[in-house]
Amino acid sequence: MSSSARHEGVSLEEIRTQVQACHACPLADGRTNVVFGDGDPHARVLIIGEAPGKNEDAQGVPFVGAAGKSLSKLLAIAGLTREEVFIANVLKCRPPGNRNPRAEEIEQCTPFLRDQTRAIDPEFIVTLGNFATKYILKTQVGITQLHGQLQQIGRFKVFPIYHPAAAIYDRKKQAALEEDFATLGELLKK
Known part of the structure; x- marks a missing residue:
């Protein structure tokens, strides 16, 4: 099924509306924006990063600053641009100072990411970094062991990669x- 057939009627604004409830969540306290995601809601590739930091919170967009520039260069290696993928954050409302979320905090944010994933319905999910990889794959195996190895989770192909900030x-x-x-670029050609 083509990407456009799968996503007929889904707009970026609809996805944005789905996650606006994040502001009602206590985890959103201290946040300026809900950093829900950015890019093409019809994308074959959904990129899931870590929770947003203070720069993302200020701008309301994931992957800004040095990590964002690095991600753009890495996407070019795969033959992609930021406009051709959808970038989501794992815990979109996590307070900027909370670098070690508790299990119950993660659980509060799970429905928003799940709804986002279903609305976008990507072919590939790229997880960036240890936290996102463990979160999506429901594993304790770290990114060092899993990076670059294609996984199948339900109907999704999951491709774990180091977080761009790691470099x-x-x-x-x-x-x-x-x-x-x-390797991601080669997989997308198949």
Whole structure:
């Protein structure tokens, strides 16, 4: 089934409306914006990153700053642009200072990500980083073991990759990131 046939009638505004309830959630306290996602709601590829930080909160858009520039360059390796994918955050309302969410906080945000995923209905879900990978795959196995290995979860193909910020702090991960995004590009051609 073609992407346009699967997504007939789904708009970015509809997806935005679905997650506006995040502001009613106590986890949203201190947030300026709901950072729900960005890109093409008809995308074959859904990219799930970590919870938004203060720059994302200020702008209401995921992946801004150095990690955002890095992601754009890595997407180009896969033959993609930010406009051709949909980027979601795992815990869209997590307070900026909360770097270690509790299980019950994660559970509160699960329905919003699930609804977002169903509305977009991607072919591929790319998880960026350890937290997103464990969250989507429901595993305790870390990103170091799983990156670059295609997984099948229900009808979705899940492709774990290091978070782009990892290369900012650990230059050794840059080659792995580039290789994994090149592999993603090859998978998308099939």
